[in-house]
Amino acid sequence: MLDQIFSYSEMCNAEKQTLQKGMNFRINPHYSLILMSRRTNAPYRDKILNDGVTIEYEGHDEPRTSHEINPKELDQPRNTRNGKLTQNGYFINAVERYKISQSIPELVKAYEKILPGVWSLKGFFNLIDYKTQFDGRRTVFVFILKLSENQSVNHANHKLYIDIEHTRLIPTEVKKEVWQRDKGRCVLCTSNKNLHFDHDLPFSRGGTSLTAKNIRLLCAKCNLKKSDKIE
Numbered sequence: 001m002l003d004q005i006f007s008y009s010e011m012c013n014a015e016k017q018t019l020q021k022g023m024n025f026r027i028n029p030h031y032s033l034i035l036m037s038r039r040t041n042a043p044y045r046d047k048i049l050n051d052g053v054t055i056e057y058e059g060h061d062e063p064r065t066s067h068e069i070n071p072k073e074l075d076q077p078r079n080t081r082n083g084k085l086t087q088n089g090y091f092i093n094a095v096e097r098y099k100i101s102q103s104i105p106e107l108v109k110a111y112e113k114i115l116p117g118v119w120s121l122k123g124f125f126n127l128i129d130y131k132t133q134f135d136g137r138r139t140v141f142v143f144i145l146k147l148s149e150n151q152s153v154n155h156a157n158h159k160l161y162i163d164i165e166h167t168r169l170i171p172t173e174v175k176k177e178v179w180q181r182d183k184g185r186c187v188l189c190t191s192n193k194n195l196h197f198d199h200d201l202p203f204s205r206g207g208t209s210l211t212a213k214n215i216r217l218l219c220a221k222c223n224l225k226k227s228d229k230i231e
């Protein structure tokens with residue numbers, strides 16, 4: 001479910017593996033996976049474009065191999081020194097395959113770190129493009145991901161489709177503010193289990209995702225009660 005909240009171990013359990021890298025090309029036969037979080041030495045904010053459903057995700061640096069060379073001074077690599085593809089390289093190749101053959105874009109599942117130990121599912125995205133960008137010191141890759149209409153891959157018969165026109169991604173900063181304001185608990189019953197970030201007033205009814213005012217923490221049980229009322 002979009003905007004569902006996980007602990008780190010719950011997230012690893014959901015993906016059936018220990019997640020350590022930010023970019024994971026084809027972590028399983030169905031999709032690739034990215035972890036979005038702010039860098040320790042260079043605050044990185046995931047950028048949501050004005051359409052509300054497209055994100056820009058920065059590629060990955062050269063691994064740190066010595067104390068003398070700061071990876072932040074080096075161009076982000078497409079290949080390793082041995083000529084193999086880096087994760088950047090795999091993602092770039094997927095974009096190029098998609099553009100050349102007009103095949104189905106690579107499906108990328110994104111989780112974002114809200115606070116230490118608090119992760120949230122940003123959703124499934126189509127990897128549609130990339131660009132290179134000079135960040136003032138070196139060249140980095142920026143991947144363009146658009147929220148997929150299909151938000152489920154595992155159950156062919158139970159696909160969850162969302163209405164892209166009426167969906168807006170909640171910025172990470174807003175989620176952080178909501179988590180802290182609501183103290184990590186459901187605002188209706190104070191449960192700390194099965195939480196997600198809930199649009200108090202859905203975007204389709206004029207609610208905005210851009211401020212914490214319209215977002216709250218809700219547990220799965222209270223969410224069910226809420227949807228009963230709306231229908």
Ligand SMILES: [Zn+2]
Nearest residue numbers: 186189219222
């Ligand atoms: Zn509740």
